[in-house]
Amino acid sequence: MKRFIEGVDRSQTTLFPDCLEDWIDDDNPVRVIDVFVDELDLGDLGFERVVPLWTGRPAYHPSGLLKLYIYGYLNRVQSSRRLEREAGRNVEVMWLTGRLVPDHKTIADFRKDNGRAIRKVCAQFVSLCRALDLFTDACVAIDGAKFKAVNARDRNFTRAKMKRRLEQIEESVARYLDQLDSADRQEPSPARTTKTERLQDKIATLKDEVRRLRALEIEMLATPDQQISLTDPDARSMATSGRGSGMVGYNVQMAVDTEHHLIVTHEVINEGTDRSQLSPMSQKAKTELGTDTLDVVADRGYFNGDEILACDRAGITVTLPKPLTSGVKARGRYGKQDFRYVAEEDVYICPAGECLVYHYTNVEEGRTLRRYWTNVCQSCPIKHLCTTGKERRIARWEHEHVLEAVQQRLDEHPEKMRQRRETVEHPFGTIKSWMGYTHFLMKTLKRVRTEMALHVLAYNLKRVMAIVGIGPLIAAIMAA
Structure with missing residues (x-):
């Protein structure tokens, strides 16, 4: 008779390995994390509390918390609360941290207070990749x-958003006022009274919102980019x-x-x-x-x-x-790319074969421009495909040859x-x-920036482990 694969009875006594080391294979990625962090000079990188204080409650060493975060970002667990739960139930994390279970506030504060040092750790791993000759292509x-x-979109304001929001409120107030006028023309009744009070409450709420937005507008216009975010001020x-x-x-x-x-x-x-x-x-x-x-x-x-x-x-x-930022192509006329520059003669050749010669140099917005044109445009049979002016003029930046080399x-x-x-x-x-x-x-x-540095470090770690292998990577870290 066919049977399903069955698990072990929960009440059955089992013999687990004697130590955590027996649970972690030699090719487990947590061994790379452990060796990499242990080989770092955390004090030189700027981590806080590398040296314990003589007074107060003992703190967690930053190496354990750094290992916990690298493991979390490597395994798509970025939340401090989820990392706290992993520390208490995940055998790999138990091995990595020595069965320490810091609370989520301690975990979150470590990431918040050591941002600069964490970003240096990310750069340190890039230096290790360079030592492994993984950047030979340059x-x-x-x-x-x-x-x-x-930060939700509704809690971010620009000048256009603010103007649009105020216009929407004005339209809503006008609509409610029309409804109030319509209600005043009806016979008195409890329903009319209820409706009137409801409309007046809505109008009062909208007027309060206008006052709030006007105050925000003043604050917004005082910023350099005339934009304000209420939840994350830098977003x-x-x-x-x-x-x-x-x-x-x-x-x-x-x-x-x-x-x-x-x-x-x-x-x-x-x-x-x-x-x-x-x-x-x-x-x-x-x-x-x-x-x-x-x-x-x-x-x-x-x-x-x-x-x-x-x-x-x-x-x-x-x-x-x-x-192509110019709109001449969309209007059916020749663009600057249709004119060929001849460096030896310092002239432009137009689509009709005429030479546009240099006339003068001027400066616009800090850029030195050389101006070229010809006086035969009036008699050109394809002038309507080139310009609507008296003649077609071409401006050449003094470093235009650098841009031409890029295009080439x-x-x-x-x-x-x-x-x-x-x-x-x-x-x-x-x-x-x-x-x-x-x-x-x-x-x-x-x-x-700290959070992105952890993502980048985790990404590079996973890539290098796939390219080099876990054993050789551990050996390279210890030899560096």
């Missing part, structure tokens, strides 16, 4: 992604790729190694765009890799002439597409864009999946 892909903050409203799908959150920047998909460096900012991040992220990646030259691939959101020039001067080779590299290696997408999108998707596609647990930019 090529990174840079991208940014929006992560939600602990900002940011547009995302989907139309009408903006979020209140943070912009996480990453530079990812193209060979092993390891995160070389990262940063959390509260700016909604990536335009000013190319040079800072590239130079941080170059410093972390310890190389004299670096190849960087990014998307069109990073295109900024000044940032590209800064990278070029720092020995960083950038490849990224240029966005992209034309010669179009596969770089696919490489970028396959490289840098993977870590973002993985980390968001580990977070449960939800928001950060902590508030303010400083603490969110």
Whole structure:
């Protein structure tokens, strides 16, 4: 007769192993966490309470709490309350912490009070990856992604949101006043009295809301970016790729190694765009890799002439597409890209074959521009496809050759864009999946950076364990 696989009777006496060590295999990832933290100089990294105080109640050593957090982020357990429960029931955590069960407040305070040191631990592991020769390619892909903050969209205000909200309240008040006028024309009755009182309460509530919003508006307009968030003061409203799908959150920047998909460096900012991040992220990646030259691939959101020039001067080779911001193409006319520059003669050749020669130089918004045009546009048969003015003028930045070199590299290696997408999108998707596609647990930019550093450290740990192996990684950590 067929039977199911049956478990052990709960009342049956069993013989468990004599010690926790017998429960942990040699290739268990917790052994990597244990060795990695034990080899760190926590005092030099800036952790608090590395040396115990002579007075007061004994504290937990920071190494045990750091191990607990690394284990938690490696296993998608980021909440301090859930980590407290794991410490009391999870055999791996018992082995890792020596069966210590700190309360959730102690666990949460450790992450809150040691943010700078935790971020240094993340950078320390990147240095270990460099010692393992995992960054031999000296090529990174840079991208940014929006992560939600602990701040609902209704508790974030910009000038446009505030104006829209006040207009909605005005419309509601006008509608309620019309209903009051209509009720006054009816015969007196208990129902009319109840309705009138209800409408008056609604109008009073809306007027209180207007007063609250007016006070918030004054505070909002006093901020540098004229935006205010009530739950997380550092969170900002940011547009995302989907139309009408903006979020209140943070912009996480990453530079990812193209060979092993390891995160070389990262940063959390509260700016909604990536335009000013190319040079800072590239130079941080170059410093972390310890190389004299670096190849960087990014998307069109990073295109900024000044940032590209800064990278070029720092020995960083950038490849990224240029966005078409001009509307002339949409109107059916030639764009600047349709004009060919001849460096030897310092002229532009227009689509009709005419030469646009240099006339003068001026400065606009701090950029030195050279101006080119020709005087034969009036008789050109395709002038209507080029310009509506007297002649078509072309402006050339004094460092335009740097941008042209970027475009040439992209034309010669179009596969770089696919490489970028396959490289840098993977870590973002993985980390968001580990977070449960939800928001950060902590508030303010400083603490969110700590939380992201733990996510990055866990991601890199898991990647290196898969690439190198647990045994060799432990040996490398102990030898470093």
